Amino acid sequence: MANAFVAAFEILSFGAIIVLIVLGLGIIASMMGIFNFAQGEFVLLGAYITYLAYAKGLPIWAGMVAAPFVVGALGFVLEALIIRRFYAAPIVAMLGTYALGLIIREAVRGLIGGFYLTVPEPIGGSIDIGAMHISAWRFTIIVITLLVMGLCYLLLSRTSFGLRVRATLENPSLARASGISTPLIYGATFAFGAALAGLAGALIVPVFSLFADLGLRFLIQGFVAVMVGGVGSFIGPVAGAGVIGTLSAALPWVMAPVVADVLVFVLAIVFIKFRPQGLIAGKGV
Amino acid sequence: MSVVREAIVADADDEADGAMAEGAAAERANDRAKAGPKILPIVEGLVLLAALLAPLVLQDYLTVFATRVIILALFALSFDLVWGYAGIMSFGQALFFGSAGYGVALLARDLNVTNIFLVLPAGTLIGLTFALLLGGFLLLGRHPSSVIFVSLGTLTGSYAADRLARGWYYLGGQNGIPSIAPMSLGSYDFTEGPAFYYLVLGILVVVYLLCRFLVRSQFGLALAGLRENEQRIAFFGYKAQHLKAIIFTIGGAVAGLAGSLYAFHEGFVWPNMVGVVVSTQVVLYVLFGGSGTLIGAVIGAVIVEGVSFWLSDNYRDIWPIILGLLLLLVILFRPLGLISFVLGERERVGSFGAKIKENVKETRNAP
Numbered sequence: 001m002a003n004a005f006v007a008a009f010e011i012l013s014f015g016a017i018i019v020l021i022v023l024g025l026g027i028i029a030s031m032m033g034i035f036n037f038a039q040g041e042f043v044l045l046g047a048y049i050t051y052l053a054y055a056k057g058l059p060i061w062a063g064m065v066a067a068p069f070v071v072g073a074l075g076f077v078l079e080a081l082i083i084r085r086f087y088a089a090p091i092v093a094m095l096g097t098y099a100l101g102l103i104i105r106e107a108v109r110g111l112i113g114g115f116y117l118t119v120p121e122p123i124g125g126s127i128d129i130g131a132m133h134i135s136a137w138r139f140t141i142i143v144i145t146l147l148v149m150g151l152c153y154l155l156l157s158r159t160s161f162g163l164r165v166r167a168t169l170e171n172p173s174l175a176r177a178s179g180i181s182t183p184l185i186y187g188a189t190f191a192f193g194a195a196l197a198g199l200a201g202a203l204i205v206p207v208f209s210l211f212a213d214l215g216l217r218f219l220i221q222g223f224v225a226v227m228v229g230g231v232g233s234f235i236g237p238v239a240g241a242g243v244i245g246t247l248s249a250a251l252p253w254v255m256a257p258v259v260a261d262v263l264v265f266v267l268a269i270v271f272i273k274f275r276p277q278g279l280i281a282g283k284g285v
Numbered sequence: 286m287s288v289v290r291e292a293i294v295a296d297a298d299d300e301a302d303g304a305m306a307e308g309a310a311a312e313r314a315n316d317r318a319k320a321g322p323k324i325l326p327i328v329e330g331l332v333l334l335a336a337l338l339a340p341l342v343l344q345d346y347l348t349v350f351a352t353r354v355i356i357l358a359l360f361a362l363s364f365d366l367v368w369g370y371a372g373i374m375s376f377g378q379a380l381f382f383g384s385a386g387y388g389v390a391l392l393a394r395d396l397n398v399t400n401i402f403l404v405l406p407a408g409t410l411i412g413l414t415f416a417l418l419l420g421g422f423l424l425l426g427r428h429p430s431s432v433i434f435v436s437l438g439t440l441t442g443s444y445a446a447d448r449l450a451r452g453w454y455y456l457g458g459q460n461g462i463p464s465i466a467p468m469s470l471g472s473y474d475f476t477e478g479p480a481f482y483y484l485v486l487g488i489l490v491v492v493y494l495l496c497r498f499l500v501r502s503q504f505g506l507a508l509a510g511l512r513e514n515e516q517r518i519a520f521f522g523y524k525a526q527h528l529k530a531i532i533f534t535i536g537g538a539v540a541g542l543a544g545s546l547y548a549f550h551e552g553f554v555w556p557n558m559v560g561v562v563v564s565t566q567v568v569l570y571v572l573f574g575g576s577g578t579l580i581g582a583v584i585g586a587v588i589v590e591g592v593s594f595w596l597s598d599n600y601r602d603i604w605p606i607i608l609g610l611l612l613l614l615v616i617l618f619r620p621l622g623l624i625s626f627v628l629g630e631r632e633r634v635g636s637f638g639a640k641i642k643e644n645v646k647e648t649r650n651a652p
Contacts, residue, residue, distance in 0.1 A: 106602075
């Protein structure tokens with residue numbers, strides 16, 4: 001019983017981490033049609049900023065709060081300078097964002113060297129429920145993920161900004177004709193997606209420690225999750241991330257980890273092949 | 286067929302069409318770049334000459350490096366066929382490269398097979414088989430697959446293979462398979478050095494000429510049409526998905542050949558060889574050199590590897606950053622690669638088919 005509970009918690013917390021990382025990727029892919037290969041590096045940057053705050057003696061919380069804003073601002077600048085040129089061509093966008101990611105990753109590698117740097121958890125210790133102990137920080141991540149998901153949903157479905165974003169997604173020319181500044185909306189959406197990645201990086205760095213290939217590790221999982229969930233809506237990628245995260249965490253409990261690792265990807269690709277629109281089809285929130 | 290040619294030619298090159306409209310002499314139709322001297326054969330000749338002379342002027346350790354570059358150029362050729370000519374973004378080309386490398390490494394380790402006439406065909410066959418399976422699955426089917434799905438599907442395949450190779454004890458796990466026996470011909474062993482260099486150069490030239498024949502044939506014309514406007518090619522009645530699967534498989538076979546040579550040249554294989562790192566590296570080569578020209582892929586591999594070798598002594602840390610910046614600049618401002626500095630658009634698109642002479646009139650009469 002205790003074991004099953006611990007397993008369930010592990011699966012849930014890994015699923016939450018994947019959802020957190022995919023949120024930004026999914027918003028950029030769905031709302032702008034760009035598969036952002038630099039998203040993993042935005043995660044890395046968020047983690048690096050948190051580490052920097054810790055290394056300078058500031059409270060870790062400060063770094064975690066600063067990370068999404070700094071990464072979001074960088075995303076806004078990059079969109080205006082570079083990404084904007086790629087909207088017409090999705091493949092070129094992949095290559096361009098890959099080049100951006102390469103630059104960021106290698107710059108961070110140069111700054112931290114080839115090390116694995118650890119950042120302590122801001123909330124240490126464990127929560128005891130009877131005889132069972134679960135990590136307090138992982139529990140916090142689950143709570144924050146749920147909060148961020150809810151806020152994103154409200155932002156897109158209830159606010160006028162969300163309405164403009166959705167209008168731009170569904171019909172850019174009509175949106176422009178209605179007086180919505182679509183370039184500004186694209187810039188803001190990209191910055192928002194980048195900020196979410198920065199937040200994800202800041203929150204997971206105590207769990208995975210900081211190394212230059214941190215983002216790369218999640219990037220392909222994130223892409224697969226977005227495709228499984230379905231591009232075009234907010235909820236699709238999140239659902240896909242839930243499925244992929246849960247599967248990748250759950251399968252190693254029942255079979256050899258190597259087989260489980262590969263099986264998740266194979267299953268996902270087969271699923272997408274026969275259901276290209278993903279779990280949740282359609283545009284909107 | 287002639288209609289397609291006209292469509293493509295009209296898209297790519299209006300003036301050339303005008304030249305053909307004069308009903309000009311057959312030679313002129315064949316040689317549509319008559320306005321200027323033909324640059325492509327000159328570039329090809331210069332590269333070949335440089336490659337032939339390289340071992341005579343290079344020191345021994347540089348010849349070994351040059352051999353590696355030639356093998357990587359062969360690998361770049363395979364990606365260029367798939368992306369530059371057919372417009373299929375394969376982010377997992379290393380899957381075929383690396384699986385062939387692992388395949389021949391296993392042959393050498395477990396069965397003691399190192400005969401060059403067995404291992405190279407075996408490696409090619411492995412690459413071909415994997416490409417046929419993956420390409421068939423991703424590209425064929427009732428609904429045409431989106432470009433995004435194909436590129437992410439190949440990327441995922443390569444990543445999954447990387448994870449599998451890392452975790453599978455039989456394949457050596459993280460360390461890969463070390464100390465592979467050298468490739469042999471009778472009692473002669475191919476070890477690193479000028480002999481190996483000229484062997485791979487010979488193979489590269491043969492494969493290059495085959496590819497050149499392929500992309501300049503009617504099949505190549507259909508591929509170029511596929512790259513420019515897939516829907517139009519489909520409306521002409523071509524089975525666009527089948528064409529894509531065929532060129533993908535051929536690309537896989539060439540990558541497999543390169544992978545088996547690489548495994549024997551380096552003497553070991555390791556998981557990176559099937560993974561995302563090598564997959565993206567080959568994309569870099571082709572984008573730098575110029576996709577859509579075969580020689581561009583070769584030049585790209587030589588330049589990227591050469592400069593990175595040269596800089597790695599002093600600037601090892603910042604070289605990848607410079608590479609990323611250069612790549613970004615090329616994508617933004619020179620989407621056709623470095624070769625486009627010397628090669629005009631007209632010559633890049635080129636002429637197709639051997640029997641262009643008879644078809645000139647037909648083209649004129651077509652609606």
